[in-house]
Amino acid sequence: MTVEANDPGLSVAAGSGASLRPLLEWLARRAEPVAIGLVAILIGLALFSLFILAIGKSPITLFQLMYTGGFGSWFSIQNSLSRAAPLLLTALCVALPARLGLVIIGAEGAVVLGGVAAAASAMPFVGIVPPVVLFLFMGFAAAVVGGIWIGFAGFLRHYRGVNETISSLLLAYIAIALMNQFVEGLLRDPASLNKPSTKPLPKDYMLGQIPGMDVHWGLVIGVVACILSWVLIEITSFGFAARIAGGNVRAAQIQGLPVGKLIVGFTAIAGGFAGLAGMIEVAAVQGSANASLAAGYGYTGILVAFLARHNPLAIIPVAILLGGISASGGLIQRRMGLPDATVLVLQGTLFIVILFCETFYGRFKIFNPDLWKRS
Amino acid sequence: MEDTGIGLWGVPLAIFAGAIRVSTPFIFVSLGETITERSGRINLGLEGTLVFGAMTAYAVAVMTGSPTLGVLAAMATGAMFGTIHGWICKWPKVNDIAIGIAMMQFGLGLAFFLGKSFIQPVAPKLPSIPLGSWSAVPQVQAALNINVLFFIGAALALFLWWAFKNTRVGLILRVVGDSTDAARAMGISPDRVRLLATAAGGSLAAIGGAYLSLYYPGSWNEGISSGQGLMAVALVIFARWNPIGCFLAALLFGGAGALGPALQSVGVTQGYYLFYAAPYVLTLIILIATSSPTRALAGAPGALSLTK
Numbered sequence: 001m002t003v004e005a006n007d008p009g010l011s012v013a014a015g016s017g018a019s020l021r022p023l024l025e026w027l028a029r030r031a032e033p034v035a036i037g038l039v040a041i042l043i044g045l046a047l048f049s050l051f052i053l054a055i056g057k058s059p060i061t062l063f064q065l066m067y068t069g070g071f072g073s074w075f076s077i078q079n080s081l082s083r084a085a086p087l088l089l090t091a092l093c094v095a096l097p098a099r100l101g102l103v104i105i106g107a108e109g110a111v112v113l114g115g116v117a118a119a120a121s122a123m124p125f126v127g128i129v130p131p132v133v134l135f136l137f138m139g140f141a142a143a144v145v146g147g148i149w150i151g152f153a154g155f156l157r158h159y160r161g162v163n164e165t166i167s168s169l170l171l172a173y174i175a176i177a178l179m180n181q182f183v184e185g186l187l188r189d190p191a192s193l194n195k196p197s198t199k200p201l202p203k204d205y206m207l208g209q210i211p212g213m214d215v216h217w218g219l220v221i222g223v224v225a226c227i228l229s230w231v232l233i234e235i236t237s238f239g240f241a242a243r244i245a246g247g248n249v250r251a252a253q254i255q256g257l258p259v260g261k262l263i264v265g266f267t268a269i270a271g272g273f274a275g276l277a278g279m280i281e282v283a284a285v286q287g288s289a290n291a292s293l294a295a296g297y298g299y300t301g302i303l304v305a306f307l308a309r310h311n312p313l314a315i316i317p318v319a320i321l322l323g324g325i326s327a328s329g330g331l332i333q334r335r336m337g338l339p340d341a342t343v344l345v346l347q348g349t350l351f352i353v354i355l356f357c358e359t360f361y362g363r364f365k366i367f368n369p370d371l372w373k374r375s
Numbered sequence: 376m377e378d379t380g381i382g383l384w385g386v387p388l389a390i391f392a393g394a395i396r397v398s399t400p401f402i403f404v405s406l407g408e409t410i411t412e413r414s415g416r417i418n419l420g421l422e423g424t425l426v427f428g429a430m431t432a433y434a435v436a437v438m439t440g441s442p443t444l445g446v447l448a449a450m451a452t453g454a455m456f457g458t459i460h461g462w463i464c465k466w467p468k469v470n471d472i473a474i475g476i477a478m479m480q481f482g483l484g485l486a487f488f489l490g491k492s493f494i495q496p497v498a499p500k501l502p503s504i505p506l507g508s509w510s511a512v513p514q515v516q517a518a519l520n521i522n523v524l525f526f527i528g529a530a531l532a533l534f535l536w537w538a539f540k541n542t543r544v545g546l547i548l549r550v551v552g553d554s555t556d557a558a559r560a561m562g563i564s565p566d567r568v569r570l571l572a573t574a575a576g577g578s579l580a581a582i583g584g585a586y587l588s589l590y591y592p593g594s595w596n597e598g599i600s601s602g603q604g605l606m607a608v609a610l611v612i613f614a615r616w617n618p619i620g621c622f623l624a625a626l627l628f629g630g631a632g633a634l635g636p637a638l639q640s641v642g643v644t645q646g647y648y649l650f651y652a653a654p655y656v657l658t659l660i661i662l663i664a665t666s667s668p669t670r671a672l673a674g675a676p677g678a679l680s681l682t683k
Contacts, residue, residue: 358468
């Protein structure tokens with residue numbers, strides 16, 4: 001990788017106009033993650049192409065199909081957006097704790113239990129309250145349960161010193177077992193024979209589509225959650241304190257910041273978002289809680305968050321991109337005879353290369369105004 | 376009645392047999408992770424390595440008819456995954472935990488991709504030793520029918536315990552794990568030692584996978600692993616990076632995993648899924664009980680990012 005700062009244009013420009021310099025510095029700092037991210041994606045795609053060539057298929061056909069299946073028509077764009085909706089929320093579940101220096105990978109647990117909580121809380125009220133009120137109940141129950149689940153991992157981290165990566169993952173396995181227990185036992189609808197489920201929501205109690213689109217309201221909830229998270233981190237003092245604690249825990253403690261409250265608070269909010277993803281799956285897609293809740297959104301969310309470098313606003317385009325890639329899986333399977341795991345291989349390759357490219361940050365003079373020649 | 380039914384005695388017997396059967400993959404993965412972590416690095420991607428090893432072993436056994444060749448092939452792929460992890464992690468600013476998660480997703484994806492065509496055919500199984508032939512009770516015979524890999528794992532645990540203390544390689548590994556700077560001062564290249572340790576760890580984890588697909592449960596499908604590769608990371612912490620501790624902890628986990636099926640076999644079907652969660656709950660309780668917010672874990676390698 002020798003993309004060294006051999007572009008003389010920028011340094012000349014920086015020297016010539018003093019008034020331009022702040023703008024250029026701002027641009028250079030912003031350009032670094034975008035440029036490194038794009039180069040990483042290109043390297044990842046190149047490696048993946050080699051793999052596809054090695055098994056005797058055409059990577060060009062594959063990428064064309066991927067584009068067609070993900071973004072080629074209004075129909076496929078809507079499909080991609082629908083798939084992006086839960087990813088927005090599960091990615092936040094990884095990104096928010098990451099700003100505090102925590103690696104939480106158990107969003108899947110909050111998703112499935114959030115879904116169960118939403119379905120269970122809806123049962124007594126269907127037909128009694130209007131749908132909008134019911135959605136509030138469901139969303140509240142799902143967010144609280146998800147928040148407790150991931151918040152517990154944060155609590156254990158700060159007050160017991162338990163590694164949050166492992167505990168959140170164990171909690172995810174426990175959550176899936178609990179979900180199976182509820183869905184096949186206490187909450188099972190006797191009418192669901194082959195696939196044990198909770199009692200399905202009536203059609204007029206389902207979270208509908210955004211007007212004019214074939215995409216459910218979950219997308220709006222996800223985008224709003226990302227914007228709120230950005231405000232929380234970048235603008236509020238709570239978020240500022242969290243960023244300090246994420247940079248250096250000891251410094252934050254010496255400053256008297258409530259590190260424990262920050263960690264539990266951030267992990268609980270993160271889990272609340274993942275719980276909402278479960279509620280959306282129940283209210284907008286499945287109609288009931290069942291084993292399909294554990295569809296891997298929690299795990300793809302990890303990739304989305306790392307790709308977006310834990311920036312809530314960057315999560316929006318990245319989630320749509322990955323939603324598109326997964327939406328194209330079916331088409332690739334049908335047209336090229338490749339297994340559905342093709343998408344997983346691509347995701348894994350991209351993930352590794354993107355993390356590897358973290359090593360390039362700060363290495364290029366062009367992105368670092370402090371190293372520019374002063375005239 | 377006496378000939379075939381042994382009543383409630385079946386439960387402890389089934390748990391004992393299950394502990395041995397279920398623990399074997401845990402033994403290999405946790406010993407592998409111990410080697411890696413003792414060198415000061417954590418590989419969270421062993422779950423992917425394990426599943427890829429399971430697929431490779433099964434595929435090679437189907438094609439060659441030899442389960443032993445399957446295990447060897449799995450070891451080779453495991454070492455490859457470990458080498459990739461070790462090589463990437465030597466670069467500055469690269470987070471070994473995050474790379475582990477990525478390697479896990481990559482390994483799972485690649486295993487499902489390449490293993491798609493091997494879900495149908497039947498592979499020859501790994502041999503086991505019938506230690507229970509003295510007994511007339513079929514359950515006892517079945518319980519004492521123990522796979523060779525279990526004994527190899529037990530011997531390996533003993534050997535590693537000895538080797539960490541008494542060999543030159545073991546000493547180098549521990550120095551690198553405790554202090555990168557001290558290792559450099561001694562003229563050791565920490566990156567190279569960690570790369571080799573991660574490769575060795577990967578190849579052991581792949582044996583665990585080979586056991587899953589070639590012996591118990593003895594088939595290849597996408598749900599072959601129930602998170603053994605990840606739980607092994609917690610198990611190593613519980614065992615305090617001690618190979619003998621890993622072996623005993625693996626037995627404990629195996630027993631917990633066998634609880635649900637054992638109770639089901641005597642007719643207890645209530646709460647089946649909760650018993651299924653027993654190993655995870657046990658792991659979590661052990662982690663909570665043994666961790667502390669104020670001090671580093673006893674026996675933890677000094678350079679390990681996990682416990683900092």
